[in-house]
Amino acid sequence: MSQWAPVELTKSYLLLNHGPVTLVSSADGRRRNVMAASWAIPLDFDPPKVAVVIDSRSFTRELIEASGEFVLSIPTRAMAGQVLAVGSASGRDGDKFARLGIATRPASRVGAPLIEGCVGWLECKVLPEAGPQQRYDLFLAEVVAAWADPRVFNNGRWTFADERDRTIHYIAGGNFFVTGDDFVVKPD
Amino acid sequence: MSQWAPVELTKSYLLLNHGPVTLVSSADGRRRNVMAASWAIPLDFDPPKVAVVIDSRSFTRELIEASGEFVLSIPTRAMAGQVLAVGSASGRDGDKFARLGIATRPASRVGAPLIEGCVGWLECKVLPEAGPQQRYDLFLAEVVAAWADPRVFNNGRWTFADERDRTIHYIAGGNFFVTGDDFVVKPD
Numbered sequence: 423m424s425q426w427a428p429v430e431l432t433k434s435y436l437l438l439n440h441g442p443v444t445l446v447s448s449a450d451g452r453r454r455n456v457m458a459a460s461w462a463i464p465l466d467f468d469p470p471k472v473a474v475v476i477d478s479r480s481f482t483r484e485l486i487e488a489s490g491e492f493v494l495s496i497p498t499r500a501m502a503g504q505v506l507a508v509g510s511a512s513g514r515d516g517d518k519f520a521r522l523g524i525a526t527r528p529a530s531r532v533g534a535p536l537i538e539g540c541v542g543w544l545e546c547k548v549l550p551e552a553g554p555q556q557r558y559d560l561f562l563a564e565v566v567a568a569w570a571d572p573r574v575f576n577n578g579r580w581t582f583a584d585e586r587d588r589t590i591h592y593i594a595g596g597n598f599f600v601t602g603d604d605f606v607v608k609p610d
Numbered sequence: 611m612s613q614w615a616p617v618e619l620t621k622s623y624l625l626l627n628h629g630p631v632t633l634v635s636s637a638d639g640r641r642r643n644v645m646a647a648s649w650a651i652p653l654d655f656d657p658p659k660v661a662v663v664i665d666s667r668s669f670t671r672e673l674i675e676a677s678g679e680f681v682l683s684i685p686t687r688a689m690a691g692q693v694l695a696v697g698s699a700s701g702r703d704g705d706k707f708a709r710l711g712i713a714t715r716p717a718s719r720v721g722a723p724l725i726e727g728c729v730g731w732l733e734c735k736v737l738p739e740a741g742p743q744q745r746y747d748l749f750l751a752e753v754v755a756a757w758a759d760p761r762v763f764n765n766g767r768w769t770f771a772d773e774r775d776r777t778i779h780y781i782a783g784g785n786f787f788v789t790g791d792d793f794v795v796k797p798d
Contacts, residue, residue, distance in 0.1 A: 436781065436782060439648050439649075439779075439780060439781060439782065440629060440648075440779035440780065440781055440787050441628060441629010441630060441648070441779050442629065460627050460628075460629070460651075460652075461627075461651040461652055461653065462651065463648075463649040463650065463651050463661070463663070464648075464649055464663075465649065465663060465746055465747075465748060466746065466747075471746070473651070473661060473746075473748060475651070475652075475653060499793075502793070502795045503795050505795075506795045506797060507797070510797060551741065551742065551745075551746075553739065553741050553742070554739065554741070554742050554748075554750070557739075558653055558654065558659070558661075558739075558750060559653075559654075560653060560661060560742075560750075562742070562746060562748070578782070580781065580787075588790070591627075591628035591629050591779075591789070592627060592628065593624065593627060593628055593768065593792065594624060594627065594766070595794075596794050596795045596796065596797065597792055597793070597794050598792065598793055598794075598795065599628050599768075599789050599790055599791070599792050599793075600790040600791055600792075600793065601779070601787050601789075601790055602776070602787055602788040602789055602790030602791070603787070603788055603790070604781065604785055604786065604787050604788075605687075605690070605785070605786055605787075605788065606783075606784050606785050606786075607690045607691050607693075607694045607784045607786065608784065609694060609695070609698055609784065
């Protein structure tokens with residue numbers, strides 16, 4: 423089971439800043455879904471916002487448009503198989519959570535679930551920006567709550583003690599990069 | 611000096627898909643600038659588009675609004691010092707290229723320069739989406755040409771033979787992650 427600690431909202435962009443793949447979960451009160459998304463970025467620090475691309479044909483899109491809410495969860499290397507699997511099936515064909523053995527827990531501020539096994543979570547409410555949404559499948563949202571596994575992200579810093587906890591970056595065709603070592607550059 | 615080969619436009623999203631930090635270069639015919647941006651994602655495959663956040667107070671913003679064009683260059687670990695430096699100074703205080711020893715070469719379809727030493731380049735023309743631009747500093751653009759160093763990105767695949775050529779991901783405060791090893795997941 424994941425460990426959970428609240429992340430200060432103004433530091434929540436750090437969960438996404440290095441460009442990891444995300445899982446987008448959604449729910450409309452009756453049905454729920456989860457998909458993978460690489461095309462997600464922070465959009466602002468305070469209040470924190472995000473932008474994420476959600477294909478117009480996806481079941482996730484239907485649930486997000488109905489609820490105005492979603493959660494971005496940050497998966498680990500240990501979860502790469504699930505990330506690929508949720509990106510390869512449609513939730514219209516049956517609940518992916520049950521089929522793929524993906525556990526969840528309730529979010530604090532939105533109806534969409536948090537994905538167990540991840541190391542960071544951003545609870546998001548969609549901003550009313552119909553233009554980019556309709557023309558480019560681009561959803562802008564405010565982050566209303568954030569959580570992280572304190573073994574991995576603590577006080578605004580990532581520390582990957584276990585290789586299996588590292589975040590991952592999607593390439594294509596089932597290929598990923600693992601997030602590599604960190605290093606610091608001193609200003610001149 | 612960098613090596614350069616054209617990248618098929620429909621594969622150009624792969625330069626950005628894993629979430630590396632980017633350098634945004636711009637020019638208005640008289641002045642030019644370069645800044646760092648982590649908040650950049652692909653927005654579509656064909657025709658390829660990108661979304662990038664450009665702060666409203668930046669000199670880059672002024673040049674992009676004047677020209678309707680920019681280039682995203684993908685820097686390497688060897689360039690992390692320059693990435694931090696261009697993100698820490700304003701081009702209003704004098705040409706950053708000269709000051710920081712950053713070499714360029716002309717782009718093929720836009721006026722903004724390509725940054726030498728990088729391993730991927732996306733030449734972009736801004737789409738007329740004033741709403742997200744004014745309200746969220748979010749620029750949507752079409753990729754009109756793309757290039758990569760064929761030693762590092764060839765036929766749609768990244769291969770980092772030299773550790774110094776690896777792409778990088780920005781965290782905060784001068785801290786980066788290097789892009790780690792790649793791995794493949796087979797679908798069930």
